[in-house]
Amino acid sequence: xxxxxxxxxxxxxxxxxxxxxxxxxxxxxxxxxxxxxxxxxxxxxxxxxxxxxxxxxxxxxxxxxxxxxxxxxxxxxxxxxxxxxxxxxxxxxxxxxxxxxxxxxxxxxxxxxxxxxxxxxxxxxxxxxxxxxxxxxxxxxxxxxxxxxxxxxxxxxxxxxxxxxxxxxxxxxxxxxxxxxxxxxxxxxxx
Numbered sequence: 752x753x754x755x756x757x758x759x760x761x762x763x764x765x766x767x768x769x770x771x772x773x774x775x776x777x778x779x780x781x782x783x784x785x786x787x788x789x790x791x792x793x794x795x796x797x798x799x800x801x802x803x804x805x806x807x808x809x810x811x812x813x814x815x816x817x818x819x820x821x822x823x824x825x826x827x828x829x830x831x832x833x834x835x836x837x838x839x840x841x842x843x844x845x846x847x848x849x850x851x852x853x854x855x856x857x858x859x860x861x862x863x864x865x866x867x868x869x870x871x872x873x874x875x876x877x878x879x880x881x882x883x884x885x886x887x888x889x890x891x892x893x894x895x896x897x898x899x900x901x902x903x904x905x906x907x908x909x910x911x912x913x914x915x916x917x918x919x920x921x922x923x924x925x926x927x928x929x930x931x932x933x934x935x936x937x938x939x940x941x942x
Contacts (some may be wrong), residue, residue, distance in 0.1 A: 758779070759779065760826055761823045761826050764853070771830070774830050777826075786815075793865055793895055794832045797893075810837060810838060810926075814833050820856040832863050833861075834863075835923070836859050858888070861926060866894045889902060895936075897917070900933050902921065
């Protein structure tokens with residue numbers, strides 16, 4: 752027997768209870784396990800590092816608690832580990848949106864995902880394709896087990912591999928005054 756499931760629409764999502772462990776991908780609810788303690792430590796360290804270097808008047812930093820709207824149909828909403836937005840762009844987007852809209856429908860300057868052993872987000876290719884759909888200029892994937900940093904940059908309609916490193920310093924494409932020491936990140940993970 753085949754059971755058909757109804758695709759979640761944007762309107763449906765407005766009446767759903769909040770669940771910080773859920774993403775809606777192509778109209779399908781995907782409940783994820785919570786991150787590991789070490790994953791949380793790494794993201795916390797990166798958040799502090801970025802926050803200390805970003806101009807608080809120009810940029811807004813969010814971590815794992817914001818639903819990033821990718822597509823309304825079929826509904827796709829991701830919950831990245833870290834997002835950096837231009838504050839004014841974010842303010843304008845919120846002013847245009849409905850007050851009950853739970854998602855942010857603007858493109859961040861930088862998006863960061865920390866990979867986990869459980870592959871809690873699903874296919875990396877699908878994840879990158881979703882972020883490419885909205886034209887995210889740069890996505891950082893952190894694999895603390897390796898440890899390995901990989902950057903993808905948006906070019907010609909896709910996120911393309913730009914850089915892979917284990918150690919050293921990295922600077923986001925659109926945030927030239929920000930530098931992150933990878934060794935310090937891996938230290939936070941215990942690697």
